[in-house]
Amino acid sequence: MRKVAVVGAGVSKFGVRKASYRDLIWEAGKACFDATPAVKPKDVEGLVVGSVLPERTAFQSHISSMAAEALGIRPSALSARTEHMCASGTVGIRYAYAFIAAGLADLVMVLGVEKLNQPSGDEAILNMGTGVDREWEAAFGLTAPPCFALAAQRHIAAYGTTEEQLAMVGVKNHTHASKNPTAHFQKGATLDQVLCSRMISTPLRLFMCSPITDGAAAVLVASEDRARDLTDRPVWIRGTGQALDGFQLTSLHEDYAHWPALERAGRAAYRMAGVTAGDVDVAEVHDCFAIAELIAYEELGFCRKGEAGPFVAHGRSDYGGEVVVNPRGGLIGCGHPLGATGVAQAAEVFAQLRGEAGARQVPDAAVGLTHNNSGMGEHVVMIYGREDR
């Protein structure tokens, strides 16, 4: 297989946006092309768009063609939409990777976009119910928060994890987001603010949850030869893994704090990249809820099972610790426009590994990881590496 690299990235402002679905595509596309002056839209051979809910929120399907036309891209090798709920963006990057590695394309844009705050707030949440089983779960009003609350309840009972430790994920990620101008939230948060925020689903409080957010992000992915023509600092895709345990809650491991599929996805990605958890300098993990970040530390091997609470409390996942987790602000701080999230994570790792992350820069970051879940039993992991590692 051929080597594949990310050569450019751009992110729209995330938030409750006064912008249409197409406005968001334009914004992320412009940001990506502006940051990659060697590439014009006509040079791009393929487009993959990660997007989950446009049929409901924008009354639009046929997304890849619509986005290609909006950006002036005329695909000659690949045009597709990926929908894998909250992992849609990263699943799109994997498709671009596979096409390029196989020699079927040389330069592909992966764009993630979601306009969630439409048509109304409670309908936006109703729409999110399409991500769980409509007949056996969503019909009861189930969306993501109660699912992850079950994991949090179990982690507390099994390992003595505290509400304060869950809250510290919220504090860290809101604080990181305050240094990211594209993040939904800009003000940071104190431990008291997180612990006093509104209860969503016991024991998860508002500031331990990602919000309903609009946003888009884009990356340009290229073959080795093309990448070296376009930039002197490509960021290589070195490993990838994906694994599923199940879709419905009752198909998952009986211990909801144990996510074997994440351990398997991580192991596959590490093996392919030839690295271990200890080599990862910066990680963008899927903190849709604080408990998801804690379990990700464990299943990805940053700490042992059950030790994630103390790991975050002692700053070991922050600047100065073993691995900086979610310097972008995570889903809790940036918001979670489903299809855009994985692409925005890749854009952050791209900036970090090129030393271009400004106030958020992780010193000398050489190996980066991104992780998405699309439910507690479904995980995808990517490993990125700098030129010299």
Added chain:
Amino acid sequence: MPYFRATDPFPLESADHTKLHEFYARLAAGRLATTRCVGCRRLAWPPRGFCGECGSDRFDWTDLSGEGTIHAFTVQEAGLPAGFDGPRVFAIVKIDGLRVFSILVGAEPSKVAIGQPVRVSPLRVADDPNGNARWLPAFCPA
């Protein structure tokens, strides 16, 4: 044209819409049932029309006891979908060796506990677009 909501959050349960309609017919009569694969005799939850273990699409219906215990639960207070009220007790119920996802109705949320005995309590929801009654397999304290 004024704005209208075009979402039906409930399953279409009649024989015109699903091969699992027997589940809903029995539920309307107060019985909790599921499928047993004719090929490998595996009991499924939820009911299924194709066995992912042996590949058979032949199944029998079996009534479950209707009584179980709470394996895990959470109380959602805010952020519920349009048309659904909180606080809402979501629970995983252990019943006849199966794990069943549902809601607990008729319970004081602060008094719910892991291990608590519960029984099936069919919940009538909005009729389907043809006016047929629809039921969901909810639970209540035993």
